[in-house]
Amino acid sequence: MLIFVLLFSAFCAYRIQFLKFDYDFEAFFPNENNELEIYNNYRNTFEHDNEFALVALENKSGIFNKAFLFKIDSLTKAFGNLKYIQKVTSPTNLKKLSFGGLLPSQSRILHFENEELYKEDSITIYQSQHLIGSFFPLNAKSVTIYIKTEENLKKRQCDSLAKSIEAELAKFRFDDVHYVGRIFAQNVYLENLKSEFGVFLGLSFLVVIIFLWFSFKSIYGIIVPISIVLISILWTLGVMSLLGKAIDLMTVMLPTMIFIAGMSDVVHFFSKYFEELSKGTDKEKIYKLILKEVGFPTFLTLVTTVVGFLSLLFSSIIPIREFGIYTSVGVVIAFILSYSLLPALLYFFTPKKLVTAHSHNNRTYNVMRTGLFWIFRNQKTILVITSIVMIVSVIGIFKIRVNNILLEDLSEKVKIKRDFNFFDENYSGVRPLEIKVTLKDKTKSLWDYNTLRELEKVDRFITMEYNPGFLISPASLALTVYRNMNENTGTGFPVKEDFEPVLEQLKKNKNNKEIKKIIIPAGSEARISAKIRDMGSIKVTEHNKHLMAYVQQHVDTTLLRFDITGAAHLVDRNNSYMVDNMTQGFIFSLIVIAILTFFLHRSWRMVLVFIIPNVIPLLIIGGIMGFAGIELKAATSLVFSIAFGIATDDTIHFISRLKIELGYGKSLMYAFKRTYFETGKPIILTTFILLGGFMSLMISNFQSTFYFGFLICITIIVAVIADIFLLPVLLFLIFGKKKK
Incomplete structure (x- = not known):
C-alpha cells in the first residue's frame, strides 16, 4: 500500500508541472434555449462584441489643449502600429463620411493642429449627441481612444498586446490613464487565480495545523492527517493534469474544498482510534470497531457530500459541472486514503502522548455534560427560538434579488475595476x-x-x-x-x-x-x-x-x-439559468438524502428529523442574503447545494452514534450522553477546521469567492448549533421521553 502511494504520488507530482491556469470568459455562457448558438452565429456574421479596448486619458485642466491633443494623436498612431490591432479611432482622427471606423465621415471633427478652431470644434462636438459619452465626456476633462483588436486572440497574444499598449502609454505623461477590455481583464483574472490558488491552500494548511495541535498536542497528530489530505489533493490535481483540465475560476477553490472535506474523515478516524486506545481496547480490534462505529457514518457523509457536489451537474455551464466532478473525485480519494493509508501509518507507529490526550478526565466532557442537561431542561425554548428564526429567515428570503454586474467580482483594489467604474x-x-x-x-x-x-x-x-x-x-x-x-x-x-x-x-x-x-x-x-x-x-x-x-x-x-x-446578455441570462439549475440540484440532493435516510431508519419521522436541522442553515443564509442585500448569482447559488451536503455530516455522525448506543441496550438518556461524549469533540474540531478552511476564501479579490466562503461559514456555524441544540430535542421527541 505504502509503495503504491509513493509511486502514484510521484507520478502526480510530475504531472502537476503541466497543469495550466485558464480564464475562458465564454466558458461561463449558458447553453439554454439556443441563446449561445444565436450569439455564435451573430458574431460570426458581424464581429465579436468584446474584441476591443478603451483607453481614457485625462487632462484635468481641459481637453482642448494643443500639447495634450498632440500627445493623443501621437499615441493614436503608435497604437495603430502595434501587432494584433485592426483599427484605432480617437478624437484626433475622427472624420465625416468615411466608410471606415465607427462613424461615416468626410472631414475632420477636431482640428487639433489649429487652436483657432478649438472653440468652433468644441461647439460642434458637444452638439453631436453620438460623440458625447463615446469619445468625449460631459466634463471635457478626458478623451477616449477606441482600439479594435483582432478576433479570437489567444492568451499569449492578449498578454503581448496588453504589455505593448501599456509600454506606449508609459512614454507619455497624462494626468491619469484608464483602460478596459478583454485583453486586460483576462490577465488580471488569471494572475489573481494563480496567487489565490496558493494563498487559499496555504492559509487552510496553517489553520488546520493550529486546530490539530490544540486537539492532539502532538507533531505526529499534525503530520499524519495533513499528509493524507495533501496526498488527496496531489492525486486530484495529477488526474486533472492527465485529463487536460486547467485551473479556472471555479477549480481554484478545489484544493481548499478537498483539504477541509478530507480532513473531516481523518479527524473522525483519528479521534476514534485514540479514544479506543485510551480505553485499553486491543489494537487488533480497533480497526473493525472503527469501521462499524465511525466508518459507516463517515461513508454516509461521503455520499451526502458527493451528492451535494454532483448536484452541480444540473448546471449547463461546463466549468461549474467540472468543479462538481473533480471535487467529488478529490473527496472520494481522501476517504479511500483515510481508511487505507491512515490505518497503515497508525499500525507502524502510535505515540503514547496521543493516547494520553484522549483520556476522559478533562474539562471538555464536563462542559458537554452540562450543556446536554441544559438542552433537555429547555426543549420548548429551543423549539420556539428555532421557529422564530425560521420565520424571520423566510421573510428575508423573499428580499433576495437575482442580479449581475460586470467585473463586480473584482475588488475595488484592482485597477481594472476602478477603470471600469x-x-x-x-x-x-x-x-x-x-x-x-x-x-x-x-x-x-x-x-x-x-x-x-x-x-x-x-x-x-x-x-x-x-x-x-x-x-x-x-x-x-x-x-x-x-x-x-x-x-x-x-x-x-x-x-x-x-x-x-x-x-x-x-x-x-x-x-x-x-x-x-x-x-x-x-x-x-x-x-x-x-x-x-x-x-x-x-x-x-x-x-x-x-x-x-x-x-x-x-x-x-x-x-x-x-x-x-x-x-453581457448571456452573462445576465446565465444567472437566471443558474438559479433554476441550482434549485433543481438542491431538490435532487434533498430527495436523494431523504431516500437514503428512509432506507437506513425505515421511518419518515427520522427523515424529517434529519432534514430539518440541515435545512435551517440554508434558510438562515437565504435570510441573511435577503436582509444584507447579497444578490443571488452564479457563485452564490452554488452555496445551497454544496452547503447542504456538508451540513449533513455532523447530523449523520450524531444519529449513527445514538443508534449504536441504543443498540447496545443503553437507556435513552445514557445513550444521549455517550453520543455527546463520543461525537462531540470530533464534530467541534471538524467544525473549526471547516471554518478555518472556508474563511481563507474570504480574503479573495473575487467577490464571488468571498461570498462563497462567507456563506458556507455561516452555514457551518448554524449547522453545528442546530446539531448540538436542536437535533437532540427532535430525536428525544421521536424516541419518546424515558426516565434516566
Missing part, C-alpha cells in the same frame, strides 16, 4: 448592448427606405431608454451620412426623395468590410450595437422589456424581428 461614471459605459435584426419579409430589404425608418424608431427609443455611447446601426449609419453630406443637424428622418442619394451610396459600398459589420450585403440581417453603463442585470432586463414592448407596439413586426444577444 471610471468609464461608467464619465462616459456611457463599456457594457455591450447587441441586437440582431432579421428581415422577416423576404420581398423587402434592410436597405429599403421604409425599413430604415422602422429601424430609426428603434434607434431613437434605445437612445432615450439606455443613454448609450458608440451606437451603430443601419439607420444611424445612413442618417449620419445624410446629415454630414447636407450639413443637416435636424433630428427628424428625411423624406424619401432626399434620402435616395445616401442609400445609393451605401448600396454601392455594401461590400465594404466596415459596413458588413453592421449589415450584410444581401440586406437580410443587421445589427444594432452600443455601449451602455453597467447598471446591473435587473435594470438592464427592465430596459430590455421596455424595448421589446415598444417594438411590439410601434414597429412593424411582420417586417422585422429583433433578438437581444451579446456576451
Whole structure:
C-alpha cells in the first residue's frame, strides 16, 4: 500500500508541472434555449462584441489643449502600429463620411493642429449627441481612444498586446490613464487565480495545523492527517493534469474544498482510534470497531457530500459541472486514503502522548455534560427560538434579488475595476448592448427606405431608454451620412426623395468590410450595437422589456424581428439559468438524502428529523442574503447545494452514534450522553477546521469567492448549533421521553 502511494504520488507530482491556469470568459455562457448558438452565429456574421479596448486619458485642466491633443494623436498612431490591432479611432482622427471606423465621415471633427478652431470644434462636438459619452465626456476633462483588436486572440497574444499598449502609454505623461477590455481583464483574472490558488491552500494548511495541535498536542497528530489530505489533493490535481483540465475560476477553490472535506474523515478516524486506545481496547480490534462505529457514518457523509457536489451537474455551464466532478473525485480519494493509508501509518507507529490526550478526565466532557442537561431542561425554548428564526429567515428570503454586474467580482483594489467604474461614471459605459435584426419579409430589404425608418424608431427609443455611447446601426449609419453630406443637424428622418442619394451610396459600398459589420450585403440581417453603463442585470432586463414592448407596439413586426444577444446578455441570462439549475440540484440532493435516510431508519419521522436541522442553515443564509442585500448569482447559488451536503455530516455522525448506543441496550438518556461524549469533540474540531478552511476564501479579490466562503461559514456555524441544540430535542421527541 505504502509503495503504491509513493509511486502514484510521484507520478502526480510530475504531472502537476503541466497543469495550466485558464480564464475562458465564454466558458461561463449558458447553453439554454439556443441563446449561445444565436450569439455564435451573430458574431460570426458581424464581429465579436468584446474584441476591443478603451483607453481614457485625462487632462484635468481641459481637453482642448494643443500639447495634450498632440500627445493623443501621437499615441493614436503608435497604437495603430502595434501587432494584433485592426483599427484605432480617437478624437484626433475622427472624420465625416468615411466608410471606415465607427462613424461615416468626410472631414475632420477636431482640428487639433489649429487652436483657432478649438472653440468652433468644441461647439460642434458637444452638439453631436453620438460623440458625447463615446469619445468625449460631459466634463471635457478626458478623451477616449477606441482600439479594435483582432478576433479570437489567444492568451499569449492578449498578454503581448496588453504589455505593448501599456509600454506606449508609459512614454507619455497624462494626468491619469484608464483602460478596459478583454485583453486586460483576462490577465488580471488569471494572475489573481494563480496567487489565490496558493494563498487559499496555504492559509487552510496553517489553520488546520493550529486546530490539530490544540486537539492532539502532538507533531505526529499534525503530520499524519495533513499528509493524507495533501496526498488527496496531489492525486486530484495529477488526474486533472492527465485529463487536460486547467485551473479556472471555479477549480481554484478545489484544493481548499478537498483539504477541509478530507480532513473531516481523518479527524473522525483519528479521534476514534485514540479514544479506543485510551480505553485499553486491543489494537487488533480497533480497526473493525472503527469501521462499524465511525466508518459507516463517515461513508454516509461521503455520499451526502458527493451528492451535494454532483448536484452541480444540473448546471449547463461546463466549468461549474467540472468543479462538481473533480471535487467529488478529490473527496472520494481522501476517504479511500483515510481508511487505507491512515490505518497503515497508525499500525507502524502510535505515540503514547496521543493516547494520553484522549483520556476522559478533562474539562471538555464536563462542559458537554452540562450543556446536554441544559438542552433537555429547555426543549420548548429551543423549539420556539428555532421557529422564530425560521420565520424571520423566510421573510428575508423573499428580499433576495437575482442580479449581475460586470467585473463586480473584482475588488475595488484592482485597477481594472476602478477603470471600469471610471468609464461608467464619465462616459456611457463599456457594457455591450447587441441586437440582431432579421428581415422577416423576404420581398423587402434592410436597405429599403421604409425599413430604415422602422429601424430609426428603434434607434431613437434605445437612445432615450439606455443613454448609450458608440451606437451603430443601419439607420444611424445612413442618417449620419445624410446629415454630414447636407450639413443637416435636424433630428427628424428625411423624406424619401432626399434620402435616395445616401442609400445609393451605401448600396454601392455594401461590400465594404466596415459596413458588413453592421449589415450584410444581401440586406437580410443587421445589427444594432452600443455601449451602455453597467447598471446591473435587473435594470438592464427592465430596459430590455421596455424595448421589446415598444417594438411590439410601434414597429412593424411582420417586417422585422429583433433578438437581444451579446456576451453581457448571456452573462445576465446565465444567472437566471443558474438559479433554476441550482434549485433543481438542491431538490435532487434533498430527495436523494431523504431516500437514503428512509432506507437506513425505515421511518419518515427520522427523515424529517434529519432534514430539518440541515435545512435551517440554508434558510438562515437565504435570510441573511435577503436582509444584507447579497444578490443571488452564479457563485452564490452554488452555496445551497454544496452547503447542504456538508451540513449533513455532523447530523449523520450524531444519529449513527445514538443508534449504536441504543443498540447496545443503553437507556435513552445514557445513550444521549455517550453520543455527546463520543461525537462531540470530533464534530467541534471538524467544525473549526471547516471554518478555518472556508474563511481563507474570504480574503479573495473575487467577490464571488468571498461570498462563497462567507456563506458556507455561516452555514457551518448554524449547522453545528442546530446539531448540538436542536437535533437532540427532535430525536428525544421521536424516541419518546424515558426516565434516566
